[in-house]
Amino acid sequence: MSATDMPMAMDTELMQDTMMAMNAASMAATMCSASDMRMGGEMATCAAMCSNTAMLADTGMRMMMRPMGMDAEAMRTMLMACVAMGTACAAECRKHADMDESCRYCAMACDEMVAKCQAMTESMSA
Numbered sequence: 449m450s451a452t453d454m455p456m457a458m459d460t461e462l463m464q465d466t467m468m469a470m471n472a473a474s475m476a477a478t479m480c481s482a483s484d485m486r487m488g489g490e491m492a493t494c495a496a497m498c499s500n501t502a503m504l505a506d507t508g509m510r511m512m513m514r515p516m517g518m519d520a521e522a523m524r525t526m527l528m529a530c531v532a533m534g535t536a537c538a539a540e541c542r543k544h545a546d547m548d549e550s551c552r553y554c555a556m557a558c559d560e561m562v563a564k565c566q567a568m569t570e571s572m573s574a
Contacts, residue, residue: 470509476557477502483550
């Protein structure tokens with residue numbers, strides 16, 4: 449689909465980068481959640497936050513994969529939700545980064561997703 453076919457103006461290269469960052473965050477958060485569950489109850493908050501991040505990032509990515517069905521306000525809201533959840537998840541994972549490599553990777557992937565979602569939001573025009 450060309451940029452001229454889209455219902456709103458979007459930077460298609462940034463859109464691709466954002467989808468890739470969302471996908472990476474979803475995968476890293478899924479792996480982190482699974483790792484957290486092996487560690488027991490003290491990692492319950494991290495596991496739950498990672499699960500929520502994975503689902504939200506995946507949903508945001510899937511919304512971007514269907515640009516003809518995009519609504520500018522809905523997409524901005526989804527991107528802001530990914531920023532909020534990614535920021536919270538990265539902060540939680542950083543608390544455990546020294547004891548679990550999955551947490552360290554998840555925090556980095558969430559930080560990248562947050563940066564791309566913020567850039568995408570700033571670049572959007574209705």
